[in-house]
Amino acid sequence: MTQTVAAVIVTYNRAEKLARVLDALAAQTRVPDRIYVLDNASTDSTVALMDERKSDSLRHLRLARNVGGAGGFNAGIKAAFADGFDQIWISDDDAYPEPDAMEKLIAGLAEFEEETGYKPSFACSAVRWKDGSWCEMNTPATVWDWPRFYGKDMRYFLVRSCSFVSVLVPRWAIRAHGFPIKDYFIWFDDAEYTQRLAKSYPGIFVPDSLVIHDVEVNQGVNYGMITDKSLWKFRHGARNETSFRLREQGMVGVMEFLYQVHVQMAGARLPWKLRRPVYFAIWRGLWFRPKIEMPRQDMI
Incomplete structure (x- = not known):
């Protein structure tokens, strides 16, 4: 039975980049069944963009005030979960997935479970910066035995946390562990949430699933x-x-x-x-x- 997939994007005053994200999602080899755009009360042309792109598969959820990335992801995942989707893909409004990025994540979850008998709590992409180099702020944190299932037949690393830039979460993990903490507002909401999900079983890093993160400066958190x-x-x-x-x-x-x-x-x-x-x-x-x-x- 085919799994249904929703995409959740949180945005704030980045209409031009958001348009590129929506274009990238439309070009996926596995197009999401529905896209939820959580608009943190943007004051730019985001509303006009969403009106222009209006369709049954695109939901514009405009929040009354800016509740930060944490509040936006909480609301978006909650909406997609309530609508019954089997898998929820989470990402930012300045991250552009390569055409097969989502398909690779979906296939990764299915293959890993089939080959090992274990159910990963999430699957995350390899995130590159604008010049193709590794995006420092989106480095997943591996578990101690991260290469256990990496080999000629499978190319996945076990991770205990990742950022909210292209991560696919199955419904069962959300049902078991809940939603992101909205009161965080910004920062560490992704690390906390994915570590909470990983209490069931670690997530997997899928190196063949590629995303470009269009941030101004390529540096980690220090x-x-x-x-x-x-x-x-x-x-x-x-x-x-x-x-x-x-x-x-x-x-x-x-x-x-x-x-x-x-x-x-x-x-x-x-x-x-x-x-x-x-x-x-x-x-x-x-x-x-x-x-x-x-x-x-x-x-x-």
């Missing part, structure tokens, strides 16, 4: 790179990861994270005006206990 402009994002990331570490690892995990952040900021000789808000965000994370939403009975 607390030594904080600027006045990016500070607000790092504050959210520090709070969110602290909350996650406390929940999953206790104070030992929190202290390890604090040490890592301190070393990165001190090593870069960041001024105190940039360090202090991050330390305070870690402190706030100790009391930040966001709710994990599970599917309602009527959605299952």
